Amino acid sequence: PPASKPKVVDVHTHMYPPEYIQILESRSTIPLVRSFPGATDPRLILLDAEVPALDAALSSGPDPPSVLPGRPLTRHFASVSQKLHFMDTHGIDISIVSLANPWLDFLPPATAGPVATSINTSFSTMCATHPGRLYFFAALPLTAPRETILAAIAHAAALPHCRGVILGTSGLGAGLDDPLLLPILASLAAASLPIFLHPHYGLPNAVFGPRAAGEYGHVLSLAIGFPVETTIAVARMYLAGVFDAVPALRMLLAHSGGCLPFLAGRIESCIIHDGHLAAQGKTASPPRRTVWEVLREQVYLDAVIYSEVGLKAAVQAAGEDGAGRVMFGTDHPFFPPVGGGEGKEDGVWESVGLNSLAVERAFGAGTSGAKGVMGGNAVEVFRLFGE
Numbered sequence: 419p420p421a422s423k424p425k426v427v428d429v430h431t432h433m434y435p436p437e438y439i440q441i442l443e444s445r446s447t448i449p450l451v452r453s454f455p456g457a458t459d460p461r462l463i464l465l466d467a468e469v470p471a472l473d474a475a476l477s478s479g480p481d482p483p484s485v486l487p488g489r490p491l492t493r494h495f496a497s498v499s500q501k502l503h504f505m506d507t508h509g510i511d512i513s514i515v516s517l518a519n520p521w522l523d524f525l526p527p528a529t530a531g532p533v534a535t536s537i538n539t540s541f542s543t544m545c546a547t548h549p550g551r552l553y554f555f556a557a558l559p560l561t562a563p564r565e566t567i568l569a570a571i572a573h574a575a576a577l578p579h580c581r582g583v584i585l586g587t588s589g590l591g592a593g594l595d596d597p598l599l600l601p602i603l604a605s606l607a608a609a610s611l612p613i614f615l616h617p618h619y620g621l622p623n624a625v626f627g628p629r630a631a632g633e634y635g636h637v638l639s640l641a642i643g644f645p646v647e648t649t650i651a652v653a654r655m656y657l658a659g660v661f662d663a664v665p666a667l668r669m670l671l672a673h674s675g676g677c678l679p680f681l682a683g684r685i686e687s688c689i690i691h692d693g694h695l696a697a698q699g700k701t702a703s704p705p706r707r708t709v710w711e712v713l714r715e716q717v718y719l720d721a722v723i724y725s726e727v728g729l730k731a732a733v734q735a736a737g738e739d740g741a742g743r744v745m746f747g748t749d750h751p752f753f754p755p756v757g758g759g760e761g762k763e764d765g766v767w768e769s770v771g772l773n774s775l776a777v778e779r780a781f782g783a784g785t786s787g788a789k790g791v792m793g794g795n796a797v798e799v800f801r802l803f804g805e
């Protein structure tokens with residue numbers, strides 16, 4: 419029989435279901451959605467770095483603000499038909515959709531659980547309506563009591579199209595090296611639900627200096643704050659022994675693991691040369707698994723890095739079979755084409771092309787490595803077998 423066409427899978431693609439957008443519309447602090455005179459779409463304001471522009475826009479009265487805060491909340495964020503249109507436009511067969519940041523991190527403890535149930539059920543229903551094309555990573559009510567979080571994990575695990583959970587770096591409020599998070603991580607591992615780890619909080623605004631808000635757009639927050647946040651979160655998990663405490667835990671790291679592929683050697687060296695850790699008997703390897711070993715045994719990386727250089731680093735960091743641990747993603751509906759007028763978002767996105775070109779350049783078009791990264795790896799790792 420003729421070989422079937424290799425699947426293209428997008429493991430990093432987001433949506434906000436309508437009920438989530440309603441929550442954002444009702445809020446007066448970030449994250450929120452606001453409309454401004456003169457703007458076609460409402461604005462989605464998510465990041466701390468956007469607060470100065472939000473404050474300026476809110477005080478501009480009835481006149482259109484000179485700089486609109488945040489990003490346009492286009493119909494791409496909530497519409498499944500737009501998601502499918504985007505997939506078709508870019509030759510994507512399957513998407514594992516996840517709620518975008520900041521997930522449920524800001525909800526009061528009492529509402530987080532019911533909202534998680536509602537949103538995960540919505541995702542599940544949406545995926546069931548498009549069998550074989552859509553799967554999802556569930557959201558967790560991390561501000562709720564532990565029993566509620568554990569119940570949400572059990573609920574997600576029973577949803578047929580759920581393939582893991584999306585998590586930010588804040589954990590229960592004290593980060594991912596918080597001992598109180600261990601039972602949650604153990605429960606995810608026991609349910610075979612990998613974590614898709616995604617940044618949101620970035621770095622403090624002061625790091626970017628006084629000119630950032632007015633002059634540098636989102637560049638420093640997204641290109642540097644996000645990846646550094648992921649890097650620190652995973653390094654903290656490693657130093658706290660979380661990967662050893664929960665060896666069945668599997669993580670997919672956004673943006674090719676941030677700076678980890680580049681910095682893993684330096685992290686290792688800093689451990690080996692740390693007198694404090696040496697005095698505690700924590701440096702010898704074995705028994706310590708090195709950062710490299712943990713990366714190769716418990717971690718997958720997405721390929722949302724936009725260059726051949728970054729992608730090759732990710733593949734090398736992921737080990738001898740590194741090409742089997744890296745997976746294509748788009749970050750849709752973020753990074754749409756800029757300018758060019760109405761309807762441009764319905765066409766081809768340069769941001770997607772940069773990522774697929776990086777795969778082609780790193781592996782060669784049509785090679786088994788390229789096919790794996792573009793979809794084959796995700797099909798195997800996330801069991802995307804068509805149901």
Ligand code: 5CU
Pocket residue numbers: 432464465489518519636640749752753
């Ligand atoms: O443009 C942005 O701010 C973002 C974001 O918030 N989340 C994301 O995944 N990509 C881009």
